Amino acid sequence: MYFVTAMKENHLAEILDDCVMNGANPEQLNQVANLARQCVTMKGEERPTMKEVAMELEGLMIL
Numbered sequence: 001m002y003f004v005t006a007m008k009e010n011h012l013a014e015i016l017d018d019c020v021m022n023g024a025n026p027e028q029l030n031q032v033a034n035l036a037r038q039c040v041t042m043k044g045e046e047r048p049t050m051k052e053v054a055m056e057l058e059g060l061m062i063l
Contacts, residue, residue: 003040012029031060032057
């Protein structure tokens with residue numbers, strides 16, 4: 001819940017480790033964080049499948 005709350009309040013940078021933040025693309029970090037938020041959603045039918053997660057991550061790696 002702490003992660004989800006931080007995402008809602010736009011405080012992602014405060015909860016990520018410094019080594020993750022250093023040299024990282026903020027847009028890609030937000031996309032990965034949004035994907036992670038979807039994965040921890042309480043309602044199972046709203047969660048992405050592992051195949052959808054893999055495809056999303058592959059797309060981010062290409063960028």
